[in-house]
Amino acid sequence: xxxxxxxxxxxxxxxxxxxxxxxxxxxxxxxxxxxxxxxxxxxxxxxxxxxxxxxxxxxxxxxxxxxxxxxxxxxxxxxxxxxxxxxxxxxxxxxxxxxxxxxxxxxxxxxxxxxxxxxxxxxxxxxxxxxxxxxxxxxxxxxxxxxxxxxxxxxxxxxxxxxxxxxxxxxxxxxxxxxxxxxxxxxxxxxxxxxxxxxxxxxxxxxxxxxxxxxxxxxxxxxxxxxxxxxxxxxxxxxxxxxxxxxxxxxxxxxxxxxxxxxxxxxxxxxxxxxxxxxxxxxxxxxxxxxxxxxxxxxxxxxxxxxxxxxxxxxxxxxxxxxxxxxxxxxxxxxxxxxxxxxxxxxxxxxxxxxxxxxxxxxxxxxxxxxxxxxxxxxxxxxxxxxxxxxxxxxxxxxxxxxxxxxxxxxxxxxxxxxxx
Amino acid sequence: xxxxxxxxxxxxxxxxxxxxxxxxxxxxxxxxxxxxxxxxxxxxxxxxxxxxxxxxxxxxxxxxxxxxxxxxxxxxxxxxxxxxxxxxxxxxxxxxxxxxxxxxxxxxxxxxxxxxxxxxxxxxxxxxxxxxxxxxxxxxxxxxxxxxxxxxxxxxxxxxxxxxxxxxxxxxxxxxxxxxxxxxxxxxxxxxxxxxxxxxxxxxxxxxxxxxxxxxxxxxxxxxxxxxxxxxxxxxxxxxxxxxxxxxxxxxxxxxxxxxxxxxxxxxxxxxxxxxxxxxxxxxxxxxxxxxxxxxxxxxxxxxxxxxxxxxxxxxxxxxxxxxxxxxxxxxxxxxxxxxxxxxxxxxxxxxxxxxxxxxxxxxxxxxxxxxxxxxxxxxxxxxxxxxxxxxxxxxxxxxxxxxxxxxxxxxxxxxxxxxx
Numbered sequence: 001x002x003x004x005x006x007x008x009x010x011x012x013x014x015x016x017x018x019x020x021x022x023x024x025x026x027x028x029x030x031x032x033x034x035x036x037x038x039x040x041x042x043x044x045x046x047x048x049x050x051x052x053x054x055x056x057x058x059x060x061x062x063x064x065x066x067x068x069x070x071x072x073x074x075x076x077x078x079x080x081x082x083x084x085x086x087x088x089x090x091x092x093x094x095x096x097x098x099x100x101x102x103x104x105x106x107x108x109x110x111x112x113x114x115x116x117x118x119x120x121x122x123x124x125x126x127x128x129x130x131x132x133x134x135x136x137x138x139x140x141x142x143x144x145x146x147x148x149x150x151x152x153x154x155x156x157x158x159x160x161x162x163x164x165x166x167x168x169x170x171x172x173x174x175x176x177x178x179x180x181x182x183x184x185x186x187x188x189x190x191x192x193x194x195x196x197x198x199x200x201x202x203x204x205x206x207x208x209x210x211x212x213x214x215x216x217x218x219x220x221x222x223x224x225x226x227x228x229x230x231x232x233x234x235x236x237x238x239x240x241x242x243x244x245x246x247x248x249x250x251x252x253x254x255x256x257x258x259x260x261x262x263x264x265x266x267x268x269x270x271x272x273x274x275x276x277x278x279x280x281x282x283x284x285x286x287x288x289x290x291x292x293x294x295x296x297x298x299x300x301x302x303x304x305x306x307x308x309x310x311x312x313x314x315x316x317x318x319x320x321x322x323x324x325x326x327x328x329x330x331x332x333x334x335x336x337x338x339x340x341x342x343x344x345x346x347x348x349x350x351x352x353x354x355x356x357x358x359x360x361x362x363x364x365x366x367x368x369x370x371x372x373x374x375x376x377x378x379x380x381x382x383x384x385x386x387x388x389x390x391x392x393x394x395x396x397x398x399x400x401x402x403x404x405x406x407x408x409x410x411x412x413x414x415x416x417x418x419x420x421x
Numbered sequence: 422x423x424x425x426x427x428x429x430x431x432x433x434x435x436x437x438x439x440x441x442x443x444x445x446x447x448x449x450x451x452x453x454x455x456x457x458x459x460x461x462x463x464x465x466x467x468x469x470x471x472x473x474x475x476x477x478x479x480x481x482x483x484x485x486x487x488x489x490x491x492x493x494x495x496x497x498x499x500x501x502x503x504x505x506x507x508x509x510x511x512x513x514x515x516x517x518x519x520x521x522x523x524x525x526x527x528x529x530x531x532x533x534x535x536x537x538x539x540x541x542x543x544x545x546x547x548x549x550x551x552x553x554x555x556x557x558x559x560x561x562x563x564x565x566x567x568x569x570x571x572x573x574x575x576x577x578x579x580x581x582x583x584x585x586x587x588x589x590x591x592x593x594x595x596x597x598x599x600x601x602x603x604x605x606x607x608x609x610x611x612x613x614x615x616x617x618x619x620x621x622x623x624x625x626x627x628x629x630x631x632x633x634x635x636x637x638x639x640x641x642x643x644x645x646x647x648x649x650x651x652x653x654x655x656x657x658x659x660x661x662x663x664x665x666x667x668x669x670x671x672x673x674x675x676x677x678x679x680x681x682x683x684x685x686x687x688x689x690x691x692x693x694x695x696x697x698x699x700x701x702x703x704x705x706x707x708x709x710x711x712x713x714x715x716x717x718x719x720x721x722x723x724x725x726x727x728x729x730x731x732x733x734x735x736x737x738x739x740x741x742x743x744x745x746x747x748x749x750x751x752x753x754x755x756x757x758x759x760x761x762x763x764x765x766x767x768x769x770x771x772x773x774x775x776x777x778x779x780x781x782x783x784x785x786x787x788x789x790x791x792x793x794x795x796x797x798x799x800x801x802x803x804x805x806x807x808x809x810x811x812x813x814x815x816x817x818x819x820x821x822x823x824x825x826x827x828x829x830x831x832x833x834x835x836x837x838x839x840x841x842x
Contacts (some may be wrong), residue, residue, distance in 0.1 A: 021676065022759065026783050102735035105804065111793050113803045120815050203815050225647065225817050245838035252840035287561050338443065347834075360537065360833050361520055362447050362625035372836025381841070382534045382832065383526065392750055394541050394624050395645045396817040399832040410822040411803065412781050413768075415793025420802070 004189050010194035013149055016179040016203025017122045019146035024180050025119045029096040032176050036092035036139055039170030040085040043135065043399040046166055047081050049351050053064040054131065074130040074155055084135045084163070089237050089385060091139040092388060094385040095405045098145040101412065106395035109419045115409040119145030121203035123406060125196045125388070126151045126217060127211040129158035137206075138167045144406035147180045149202065151195055153209075154187035161185065196221040207399075208292030226405065228390045233374040236359070238293040238350035239272035245371055246273075246349040246360055251366040252373040253347065255288050259318045261390060262345050262367075262377040264296055266313060266323045268333045269298065274326045277301050290320040290379050295328035313340040329353050334362050341365060342390050344397075345377040366399035431615035435622025437600040438543045442568035445601045446540045451516040452595050454719045457560055459511035460591030461506040462558065467587055468502050474583035475552065482576050486767055493625060495576055496531040496552040505556040505584070508807060518824045519566040522833065531839045534832040540566030544827060545616050546809070547572045547638060551632040552580035558627075559588045559602040561809050565827035568601045570623065572616060574630075575700050576607035582606065582817040586679040612617035617642040625645075629810050647818060647826065649811045651737040652682030652765040654795040656778070659771035660693035667770040667791055669697060672705050673794040674768065678710040680739045682811060683788075687734060687744045692718065695747045699723055711741040718747035734761040751776050755783050763814050766798040766820075770794050787813055787820035 024032075045048065054076040061071050069183045093204050104114030121147045125137045134150055142147035152160040164183035177279050184191050194218055196205050207217045218225050226236045235253050237246045241263050255266035269278060274297065286291055293312050294305035305324065312323040313336070327333045330348075347369035348359040356370045367377040377400065379387025384402030391397045397405035424706035445453075464471070474699035475497040476631055482492050518538050525535030544567045546558045562569035585604035592599050605612050617626050617638055626646045628638045639646050656674050658667045690699060691780040695718065703723045705711055714733050715726035726745065733744040734757070748754045758767050768790035769780040777791045788798040798821065800808025805823030814816045 022785075025785070033695075085486060090628040103698060107802065107804055108804060109797065111797055111802075116789075121785075154438040154755070171796055219643070223641070224814075226816075240839065245532060248838060256841055280519050322835075364443075364446070364539070364542075365831065367832040368537075368832040372834055372839045373841055376532055376836075376839070376842040377832070378532065381528065381530060381532075393645075394829055396829070398829055408815055408817070408819055410786065411788040411798070413788060413793055413797060415664065415791060417669060418793045418797070419669050420677055420794055 004129050006186060006190050007310070008190055010184070010185065010191055010198065011201070013182050013184065014198045017147040017149050018201050020177040021121050021179040022117070023177055024142065024147055025098070025121075025145045025146070026177060031176065032094040032096070032143055032145075033109065033143060033324050035170045035174035035176050036088045037170075037196055038173040039139065039167050040088040042166035042169040043081060043085040043088070043163070047078065050076060050081055050159065050162050051078070053158040055160040057226070061310055063171055063308060070129050070155065074131070074159070076131055076159055080132060084132050087136055088134075088139045091143050091386055094143060094176070096143065097407050101269065104412070104414075105396065108389055109420070110416065111272060111342060112414040114412055116412045117404075118227070118410050122147045122149065122201055124149045124202045124205045125211070126152070126205065126213070128153040128213065129155050131156045131163060133208060134163040134183065135159045135167065136386060137388060140386055140406060142180060144403045146406055149182050149184065149195060151184040151192060157187055164321050166180055168174055170417070192217070194219065195226075196223055199223055201365070206388055224392050224396070226389065226401060227393055230263070230315050230342045231263070232265050232314065232340065234266050234268055234340040234341055235264050235344045235349045235374065236268040236327070236337070237270060237273060237277060237415060238330065238348060238352060239354055240352040240355065241268035241273065241349040242325070242351055243277065244385055246277060247284070249347065249349055249371070249373050251284050253375055254285065254290060254322050256375050258320050260375070261316075262337040262374050263318070264322070264374050265315065265317055266325065266340070268325050268327050268336060270333075271300070271326050271328055272300065275301055278324070285322060288320070290322050292322055296322040296326045296327060309318070315405060337365070344390070345369065347372060347374050366390065389411045427607060427609055427611050428615055430607065430611055431591055431605070431619065432622070434603050434605065434771040435512060435619045438568040438570050438603060439622050441598040441601040442542050442629070443605045444598055445563065446519070446542075446566045448566070448597060449619035449834050450466070452539070452597065453517070453564055453566075454513040456563060456591045456595035456597050457509045457830050458591075459594040460560065460588050461509040461513075462557070464502060464506040464584070465507070467583070470501065471497060471502055471580065471583050472499070474579040477579040478577055479833040489575065491550050491576065493552055493582070495552065497552055497580055500554060503551050508557055511559045512564050512807055515824060517564065517580070518828050525833070531837065533835040537831055538825075538828045539831050540828055543568045543570065543622055545570045545572070545626045547616070547626065547628045547630070547634070547646070549634065550576050551758045552577045552584060554583040554629060555581045555604065556588065557807060558623055558809060561807055561824060561827060563601060565824045568821040568825055570603050570616060571606065571810060572605040572613060578608055601609070613638070615642065617644055617646075620644055627810055645811065645817070647812050647822060648814055649682070650813050651763045652684070652763050653735065653737050653761065654683055654684050655687050655688040655689055655758050655762055655767045655782075656795065657758070657769045658691060658694060658698060659751065659766070659769060659773060659776055660691035661773040662694065662770040663772055664698065668701055668705070670768065670792070670794050671702055675711060675743050676708065676709050677794070679741050681796070682737075684739070685743070685795050686736065686738055687746065687761070689746050689748050689757060690719070690747055691754075691794070693753060695719065696722055699745070703760050711743050713743055713745060715745040715762050716747060719745045747780065751779065754838045756781065758784050758786070765811070766790065766795045768793060787811065
């Protein structure tokens with residue numbers, strides 16, 4: 001397509017999404033659930049078609065020599081397909097956030113004022129290789145009463161369109177407009193540029209992918225963006241920590257999975273406990289082939305550490321590498337986190353009540369934890385049911401974003417003829 | 422100043438604001454209240470200095486031939502000064518939103534997950550002539566735990582700096598950093614361009630002023646903007662309305678004040694009740710010299726109406742002008758509002774339960790009302806204590822924005838050594 005054609009194609013998608021969003025916003029809970037269940041059934045019934053479409057994408061990926069990690073994310077297995085369907089059924093089982101009324105109180109004037117939770121409208125999702133995002137994002141946007149425009153990576157175009165066909169089938173069975181979930185069918189990059197600047201048709205953009213993609217989108221968007229930049233997560237072991245809990249948590253936060261955004265990247269240890277705990281922890285990490293990079297004080301205790309540079313404190317390794325710093329006290333720990341962290345997820349291990357209370361209040365991150373692992377920062381673990389992403393922004397939503405983050409609250413006012421004096 | 426000097430001046434303001442925001446975020450409630458009370462006292466004590474500074478601004482305004490409405494907004498009276506001080510005392514009396522913990526529940530893993538309300542960080546306020554915004558905005562930002570950078574109109578520069586001196590005095594007395602509230606001292610417009618693009622130092626921008634100013638800022642900002650565009654507010658009189666309530670509300674919504682954003686600009690009347698109610702209402706409006714502009718059906722009932730054009734349905738008059746349309750039913754009323762309205766404030770007058778319920782759900786505006794006047798859409802009337810503005814955005818905050826809108830919620834997680842399996 002020519003770029004003028006892409007502009008008019010995207011405008012047409014936008015117009016249809018806006019029209020559909022009005023119908024989805026007022027759809028009844030049972031209708032939305034019926035659509036979600038029908039989508040899950042369609043995905044189950046079309047397993048073979050989905051595998052074939054995915055094989056097509058995988059062939060292209062291999063021809064182009066895509067890296068193994070990307071091919072891995074692109075691959076749809078039989079189990080992956082079943083999980084996608086199960087995810088939609090779980091979303092159907094969640095409470096409907098739309099229309100929830102809260103805080104309805106009488107005011108001195110006699111009017112009642114409260115808030116009603118309402119959809120955002122049209123949500124644009126921009127993602128990379130994972131085809132399962134197509135089903136997850138469609139399901140979450142629909143349940144929250146929004147229309148969705150999905151723009152997946154060009155590597156997954158056949159898989160995404162096959163999943164989109166199942167989504168449309170579900171919408172149709174429930175009598176909802178099929179345009180409530182649209183998958184952009186061109187792989188041309190100018191389509192993204194259109195999507196993130198169509199202020200009349202798109203209310204919010206959720207980009208999912210690497211930091212480069214998200215920064216580019218944030219800089220060019222004219223529509224609000226709910227974004228997730230990096231996860232430079234910390235665990236701080238206080239000198240009043242329970243030793244065994246500290247070891248268990250520091251191990252789990254780093255080694256349970258290396259490539260996730262809520263994995264610990266820097267360990268901070270109080271100087272009073274460093275000599276006792278670092279040898280125990282280092283043995284665990286080195287046995288698991290985690291490379292350690294420490295400051296001078298840490299390296300004075302553990303010889304097998306490379307020196308950490310200033311850049312290490314700022315780095316999200318997403319790999320078996322850990323930087324370690326010995327700190328003098330809680331203040332230094334909090335200062336380090338607020339200075340070098342990415343406001344994602346940070347934890348303290350301590351039995352000291354006042355220090356736990358201060359850490360919770362003063363660490364400015366989307367999730368702040370006491371005596372548990374950063375790996376719990378996740379929509380499912382938090383009880384949101386599912387997440388469309390994790391926000392490291394400060395307005396609208398912080399942390400895992402589920403159905404509630406895809407809605408907002410308007411004011412409702414009930415009166416009985418009151419007027420303003 | 423040269424534009425490079427302005428850039429470094431603004432960067433320096435930003436750096437100081439960021440540093441101050443960390444201290445303000447953890448300041449105790451009593452300390453913040455002490456500062457607010459001390460600010461109010463300083464304003465009271467410096468009445469003469471404030472009047473002198475304001476006289477200076479007014480002289481310049483008159484020399485430049487500024488229009489009367491602007492001069493009116495710029496003027497600080499003895500009563501206005503007392504109101505400013507009183508406003509700060511009212512903010513001191515409000516509950517502290519910072520640190521509020523909600524929804525703390527146990528999860529199957531054994532962790533407790535909840536949310537804590539936290540400040541946004543640094544707030545940039547850009548406003549026009551009204552000097553009282555300096556005190557209001559400073560007070561609200563401080564109570565919500567934020568640092569503020571205030572950029573008022575050049576017309577009010579002396580008044581704003583005199584008020585800012587009182588604000589700094591209050592901060593100093595309470596032992597808080599005086600840089601927690603900074604007033605930009607240059608009237609050069611490039612300072613605004615810097616303010617709205619300093620992503621490292623500013624977390625959100627709240628522009629207060631005309632639509633032109635707000636659109637320009639929204640388009641150029643690289644920082645999130647909480648914005649208030651126009652208020653094209655509607656009252657829909659249903660055929661099952663109580664006649665007397667409908668007359669009272671339609672009168673009040675238009676004529677109590679003409680220049681406010683929550684004033685009704687379009688009246689929608691059900692065709693079954695139009696012949697009965699429009700003569701009564703027209704007499705009220707015409708007696709008050711309100712110009713009426715109607716569609717054909719309305720003009721067939723009331724001769725003294727000019728014809729309304731398509732442009733009228735989209736216009737915020739802010740003046741004694743009212744457009745009137747006769748509609749066939751509730752659906753047409755809702756469609757008209759969602760199509761031509763500005764998602765600000767809209768009201769239905771009806772005794773019909775199901776229609777009221779549908780109107781509340783389906784009208785996509787920041788405030789939706791039943792049987793009361795749009796003029797109630799106001800932070801004080803809603804019990805927010807004060808407002809920094811009214812948001813017509815869909816993310817973060819809709820409607821009047823008070824202390825809560827100047828905060829966000831982070832997740833807190835409490836454990837006892839739990840790790841992820």
